[in-house]
Amino acid sequence: MQSIRNIAIIAHVDHGKTTLVDKILHTCNLFRDNEETGDLILDNNDLERERGITIVSKNVAVNYKGVKINIIDTPGHADFGGEVERVLKMADGVLLLVDAFEGPMPQTRFVTQKALSLGLKPILVINKVDKENCRPEEVHEAVFELFFNLEATEEQLDFQTIYGSSKQGWMSTDWRQPTTDLTPLLDLILEEIPPVPVKEGTLQMQITSLDYSSFVGRIAVGRVARGVIRENMPVSLVKKDGKIVKSRIKELYTFDGLGKLRVQEVKGGDICAVVGVEGFEIGDTIADFEKPEALPGIKIDEPTMNMLFTINNSPFFGKEGKYVTSRHLRDRLFKETEKNLALRVEESDSPDSLLVYGRGILHLSVLIETMRREGYELQVGQPQVIVKEIDGVKCEPVESLIVDVPAESAGKVIELVTQRKGEMKVMEPKGDLQHLEFEIPSRGIIGLRNAVLTATAGEAIMAHRFKSYEPLRGEIPQRLSGVLISMDKGSATAYRIDKLQDRGRFFVSPGDEVYEGMIIGENSRDNDMVVNITEGKQLTNFRTTSKDDAAKIAPAVKFSLEEALEYVQNDEYVEVTPHSMRLRKIVLKETDRKRKN
Template sequence: MQKIRNIAIIAHVDHGKTTLVDKILHSCSIFRDNESTGELILDNNDLERERGITIVSKNVSVQYKDVKINIIDTPGHADFGGEVERVLKMADGVLILCDAFEGAMPQTRFVTQKALALGLKPIVVVNKVDKENCRPEEVYEQIFELFFNLEATEDQLDFQVIYGSSKQGWMSTDWKVPTDNIFPLMDAILENIPPAPIQEGTLQMQITSLDYSSFVGRIAVGRVARGTIKENMPVSLVKRDGKIVKSRIKELYTFEGLGKVKVTEVSSGDICAVVGIEGFDIGDTIADFNNPEQLEVIHIDEPTMNMLFTINNSPFFGKEGKFVTSQRLRERLYKEMEKNLALKVVETESPDAYLVYGRGILHLSVLIETMRREGYEMQVGQPQVIVKMIDGVKCEPVETLIVDVPGEVAGKVIELVTQRKGDLLIMEPKGDLQHLEFEIPARGIIGLRNNVLTATAGEAIMAHRFKAYEPWKGPIPGRGNGVLISMDKGMTTAYAIDKLQDRGRFFIDPGVDIYEGQILGEHIRDNDLVINITKGKQLTNMRASGTDDNVRIAPAIKFSLEECMEYIQADEYIEVTPASIRLRKIYLTENERKVNGKKFVNQ
């Protein structure tokens, strides 16, 4: 039997998980000496590289001292918590990574709680000890306290701690004595993480993630919990609802380095990829053909937010996208639901619109951005939090919000958060920053980040996580200003924009095609204003002194997709196409808006 260790790496976003996996891969000689690999090897899709974050968990394996170590790299954003929850089932231990300055952040707490509840053995890695102002001892104390508060067992509280810098490629048991390699961490994994248990008996394997190949279709990935799985073996697929489907395994692969290697059989404890099973979902169990026994179904926390996805019905419909029909939109959303467990799609009364439930704005925006790059064209509405009736009381999701800011602007942040029904719980110094903790309704966080960053000149560090459902906190003020709406269809002119600059700030440059009902900018007052910026200058053969000055236009404000999602109100849509993102009113003509305006007043 091959000696195997299965570990998941969990941490808050930007604490260095993917960088650490890079260094482990390099130090275990996965690559040839002359091979060029670049950085963040595992963040291999375009969106992950552009944003510098991990979105989908990935599996790799390395050999160290004749032991195979399966490593699962997980996302750090709370919005992708569903990814972490399901892959922890494949691990026997976890590396909990912490920044030596920031300490245990909200997402660290969230995934650590899940890992400890599953009984996994932790190793704590205090990373980035080369940073200025770092405080490794304090962070160690903080993590011990966190474990204690999360009701860790005595064995889990007796954790090994390793200090180091993933970026510089060293780890050590003492942060004041740097080494020149990361082998102290690898040795700690072998000593502290229990070997994958060998369980004899009939086959049991839970599908915890999906892979896809254009040659063989969907591939089931999971860990063999009991028995042995073999090529060409007849099996039973036990669905989440207990239904049993008979099937046969065509091919088996195990993970080696960054790729997969074909094998004939896999024993309990190892992670493998199975080809040939049809119609499976995450959480299903591959079991013995004659006596199928189901493993406990993976429980994923509920989504906290929803958005309306609908087909694009603007005047520019079909100009830029390949997939524009409601049938295509429906197929794509349901396909996403198969692998994205924290996502839920519900059909509405309209055949062209779907309510998509997710974990947060980032979770939904990554889905929209991915679809947009695939050639889909659609419109999305304002994100809404999910309200529940609990014991006859209207309740809404409340989040814990943590903000680290320079002391002189802490007052501005507190003011912005309390306006949105946030309560200040903790205020304490943290290095040269002020550490603030709030409880705030999830509704209040939508649109808050931009305001906080503006008020603090971009110096605030914000993080939040779902806490619980609590009674409704009352109305929260929305956007302060109205918008500038186009009166006509045509091309914008510099002359018209220049003449209307004192009315507000524009989102549109000159020389852009626009349509009636499109949102062109933000009004300086709180009401909406209909304007015409397609008007050109009347040309005559008369010249007047002073009127032919050069046009001076302030640069247009460009929103990212998330900023658009936080900006729009209930009576507005974002039109998303592969080439552009536009804001528009749901009702395009002024007459329709007057007739239907009352619908949105109470929202």
């Protein structure tokens, strides 16, 4: 039987996981010499390529010196922590990738803690040692300290370290002596990561992720914990609640390179994809037909934030989208919960809207962006954090926030964070930057990134992760300025925008269609103001000698989806359609808003 190693690659966002997997694939001669592959081969959906981040974890397999290595690439953002938590169950060891300058970051800590608690064997890869002002020795010390603080075992603390640059495609045991390829890393994996343990007993396989094919439907992916699984074999599916459903396996695939290979049987320890089992969920166990034994379920951290998703009922509804009814919206959201474990959907008091719970704004905005590309129209309300009652005290989620910023802007950042009830814990120099650590309520982080980037001229690097639930910290100031609201339906004119420019900054350009109650700009004062932006210039046949001055208009402010979600208040919606994104008041008519207040 061929020897197998299962490893997951974990790291903070942007430390080079997906690039490293690319280079491993090339080292193991997975492609012909003349084949065009491009970069970031595994980030294969449009959203991942545009944002340059991994959202969904993926499997590939390579053969090296006769050993099969299953590699799992995981996301680095804590918002997609649910992805990481479930796939670590398939691995026996982890490659912890750390940037040689930044060192271990908050999300590194989050995934490392999960990996160590599962008893996985770590290998430390210090990446990007070709960068200027890198500090590999200090980073090595910092990781050792991190492992110690996370209560790693003696064996885990005795980890091996390898240095290199995944972009340049080399790894070496000494960072001052570059090699030419990645073989030192692959050799280390074979030495250090334990071979798959062979357990005696009947079949057990936990489903840890799912794939979908338009031909055969849903495909279960997981690792065979013990026993052997064969094509056409009768099996039992053990659900989370203990219910047992009898089923039969139609087709079996193992991972081979970037694709799948159809096989007759898969032995314990390998990762495989199963076709033919109906009605499964992630965390269920495929077990023996006669004596089924379940594996312990997958525990996922609770969501910390929720948002109201509702149908688009603005005057412009149905102009761009294919799916606009509440039935479409409901079906799509409940379908998403099957594969997105950290997401929860609940009914609200109105039949047209649903409450969606997730890990953070990025987690929910990726879902909204995916839906709008599929042709859905919807509106979303302001993100709300989930408040729990613990021992009779109201508690809210608190996060650890790390900001690296040039020294001259540090004061502004500290002021912004403390206004939002953040407490400073650490302030120390790190290279030519100041390294600041805070504890701040999740409510305070909503809308903070924009303010910090504006105050530091875009030079701040921010990262945050959920820490724990703590007692409520009181009122947090929201948006400081009011908004400009359109009075009428029609097209925005350059003449009116020009005349109103000293009132604030605009989100629309001349010629954009607007409707009554739509938010078209930010007021320079703290109250909301209704303005007429659609009126043209009155033309008379009475000529004067003075010519018209040409209108000089500042360019409109354009929000990304996350920025828009952070900007809106609780009486406003973000309207999202396949081609446009608008901000609006929930109550469109001014008289109705006044009556409500």
